[in-house]
Amino acid sequence: MAGYILRRLLSAIPVLLGITVIVFVIMALIPGDPATAILGSFATPENVEKLNRDLGLDKPLVAQYFIWLGNMLQGDFGQSFALNRPVIDEVLERFGATLILAGTAFVLCSLFGVIAGVVSAARQYGFADKVITFVVLLGISIPSFFLGMMMILTFAVSLRWFPVSGMWPIYGARDLAALIDHLTMPALALAVVATGVIARLSRSAMLEVLRQDFIRTARAKGVPEGRVVWRHALRAAMVSIIPVLGIQAGFVLSGAVYIEIVFQWPGVGRMLVDAILKRDILLVQGGVVLVAACYVMFNIAVDVAQSLLDPRIKT
C-alpha cells in the first residue's frame, strides 16, 4: 500500500509540472507589459525598465518559466502588488476559509447524493424516485449564485434563521457555533448542484449493480432486501461512484467562487476574482497553481480510497 501511494505521488509530478506550464503559458498571453500594468500608464520608461528587470521579465520566456518555477519550489510565489504582501501568505489564509466551505459542502453532497441515488434506484419508478428525480433536476438546473441569493432572502432576511453573509460575526466570539451559523447556508447552496450530479450517477450505478448475478445470489441466500441494497449493491456501486466524487470535488471547488461572492465568504475564489479585476497577475498565478495542486493531491487520495475499497485493484 505504501508503495502504491508513493507511486501515485510520483505520477503526480508531471501533472503538477503540466499545470505550471499551462498557467505560465496563459499568463504569457497577456497583451501588454505587466510592469506598465502595475505602475500605470504614466510611469516613466526608466521605472518600467527597472521593474521589468526586477521581475525578470527581460529574460527569454523559457528562462522566465524556470525562474518562476524555482522560486515557487522555494515557497516564493512573488508579491501581490494590490495587497502588498506575499502571494503565498494571502493564498494560504484565504484557502483555509475555502476549505472549510468547500469541504463541508463536499461532505454534504457526497452523503445526500449517494443516499438519494440509492433510494431512487431501489424504488425505481416509485414515488420516492420521481420526487428525487425532480429535485435533482431542479438542483442541477439552478445557478448556485441565484440559489444562494434566494436563500439569503428566505432564510436570512425573512425568517432570520441565519446571518446574511460573512464567515464570522462582526462582534462576538469566533467559536464553532458562530462558524456553523455562518456556514450552513453557503455550504448548502454550494452542495446542491453536486448533490444532483452525484445522485444521478449513483442512481445509474446502483441500477447497473442491482442487475448483477451476485445480487441474485444475495437474495437467494435470504439476505433482507435492505441489506442487499445498502451493503451488497452499494458496496459494489461505490467502485464507480468514488471517481465521480473526485470529479465533483473539482466542481464544488469551482462553485465556491460564486458562493464566496454571494455570501461574502473570505475565500480564495473571491480573492481570485478581485485579483483579476485589479489585474494582480502574480496573485492569480499563485492562487491558481496552489489550488490546482491541492486538487491533484485530493484526487490521489481518492485513488487510494478506491484501491482500499476494491481488492481487485493491484496495489
Added chain:
Amino acid sequence: MRAFLTLLARNRLALWGGVVLAGVVLLALITPLLPLAEPDVTDTANRFKAPFSEGALLGTDHLGRDLLSRLLWGTRLSLAVGFAAAMIAATLGAAIGIIAGFYGGRVDNVIMRGVDMLMAFPYILLALAIVAALGPGLLNALIAVAAVNVPFFARNIRGVTVSIAHKEFVDAARLAGMSNARIILFEILPNVLPVIVIAMSTTIGWMILETAGLSFLGLGSQPPQADLGSMLGEARAALITNPHTSIVSGAMILVIVMCINLLGDGVRDALDPRLRSGALSRPVPATAVSREDVPAAKGEALLDVQVLQTQFHVKDRVYRAVGGVDLTVEPGQCLGIIGESGSGKSVTALSVMGLVASPPGVITGGAVRYKGDDLIGAPYEVLRSLRGDRVAYVFQDPLATLHPLYTVGDQLIEAVRVHHRVARAEARARAIELLTSVRIPNAQSRVDSYPHELSGGMRQRVGIAMALANDPEIIIADEPTTALDVTVQAQILSLLDDLRRDRGLAIIFITHDFGVVAQLCDRVAVMYAGRIVEEGPTEAILTSPAHPYTARLMACVPELGQGRRRLEAIAGLPPAVDRLPAGCAFAERCVKAREACRASEIALAGTGARAVRCIDPDVPLAAETVA
C-alpha cells in the same frame, strides 16, 4: 431520424422541455421586432418600479431601465453565447478527439496527456486564468467557457473514435484508397455524430450556466450591455430591498437550463441504444405475480411445482418462458431437468423462490408448494426466511455470482447470520467447517480469500458451501458444473451425490448434459420450449427415450468407448417463446411430424412413473408403467 423524433416525443418531460425552450428561443429571436422599451435607456426617476406597474410589466431596475426588455435582450445574449460556446467546444473537442482516436499511437498519447492535464484543473481556475489573461468581456468569457469544455468533448469523442477506427468498413475504405481526410469526414464523422449530439445536449445547459456565472462575477458582459448573468450580478446589490430585479433574471436562467436539461435527457435516452430497449431497470426482491386461479394442493410433497407459468413481458411482447410445468421432489431425491439453452429450465428453477428478474419476469399461473404451502404470491418475508435456509441455490459461473468485494468467509458468515442469531466468531468457525466439508484444502486461510483469488472449481465449491450453510432440505443447482473442466466437474458431482446420501438432501439439478444426469439423478424431466416433453426414471429414459426430442438430444452426446457413430446435431432451432405454435413445439424439427401434431395442444400423457408429450412416442409407455 423519424424514429428518433417519435422516441423523443414519447418522453413527456422532454417534450415539455422542448416546447417551453422553443417558446423562449422564439421570443429571443423576435425580440428586436417586439414593441419594447429600449433596454439600455436609463430613467433614474423611475427606478425600482414594482412588477405589473404602468408601462413596465416586470418593473424597472436600479437605473430605471425596463426589466422586461432587458430580460428578453439578456436572454437573447445568454442563449447566443451559451450556444456558441457549446458549438466551439464541440467542434474543437470533436476534432481533437477524432484525430487522437483515428491516428492513435504517439499522436494519441501526446494529445491525451494534454487533455488529462487540462482536466486536472477545477474548471473555474482555468476559466479564471483565461479571463485574467484576456481581460474581462463577454467574448473572452465565451472563449474561456468553450476552452474549459474542450477536454470533455475530446475525451468522449476519442473513446468512440477508437472503437470505430478498427471496424471493417474503415479498413475497407482504406483498401479502396480513400485518403485519411476523406475517411474521417465520410466514414468516421457520421458515426461519431450521435455521440457529439448527446454530449452537446447534456452540456449546453451547463455552458449557459457557466457563462452566466462569469458575467455574474463581472468578468463577462460589460455594462451597459447585459446578459442574464450580469443582470443578476447588478441586481444583487439591491437583493434585499428590491428582490424582484434578481428573481426575474435568475428565474429565467433556471427555466432555460431546466428545459435544456429535460430535452437533453430525452435526446440522450432516444439516441442511446442501451437505454432504448428499456433494459436499465432493476429487478425487485421477488418476482411479480399475476395469476388468476391457484391449483389445489395434492398431498404434502417436500416440493411440488404445479402447472407453473412464467412469462417475460418486454414492451408489447410476451415470452412464455415456462408454459405450465409440473414437478415433484421428495427428500433424498435428485431430479434432473434437462434441455437446450432457452428451454425454460433455469426460469423454472428460479421461479420456485421468486428469483426470476422482474421486470420483465412475471409468474402468471400455477403454484409452488413447499410442504403444502403455496410460495407464489407469499409475503416477501416468508420467501426470504425460506431462501437459503430451507431451499438453497447453487448458480453457474461463480465468478459472477459471488460478490467480488467481500471475502468468501464474509459471504458464508452472512449466509448463516441472516437466518440464525449466532456470534460472528461462531459463524466464522461454521464457515471454515463448511469450506472443509466441500473439500477445500486450507480452509483456515481460504476463508479470507476474495473470489477472484480462487480457481473456478474452488469458487464453485464455495457456492455449494454457501448453499449448505443452513442445512437446507432442497438444493436447486442451476448448471453448477457447466463452466468447469471435466475433472473438476466430476469432483463436484460426487460431492453433491455424497451430500445427498449423507444429509437426505433433495436436489433439483439443471443441466444440458445427459452424462451428468446419468451420474446423479433418480428422475429426469426433459424440457423443450418452456414445457416438459418427457419425464421418468433416469434409467428408463436413458435406455428407451419415448419423445423424439429426447432421443435426438441423447444422440448429440458423444460417448467414450462406444466406437464410431454419427454425432447428430438437431436440425433447425427451437421456436421463439413469444411465437409458440398451436400444436407440438418440436414438430418443425421432428422427422415423424404429421398433420395432427400441429393441429392442437398435446397433453403430457402417461401412467405411473413415466409421462410423455407426444401422440406417437418412440416406445409405448403402457408396457413400462409396471416399473
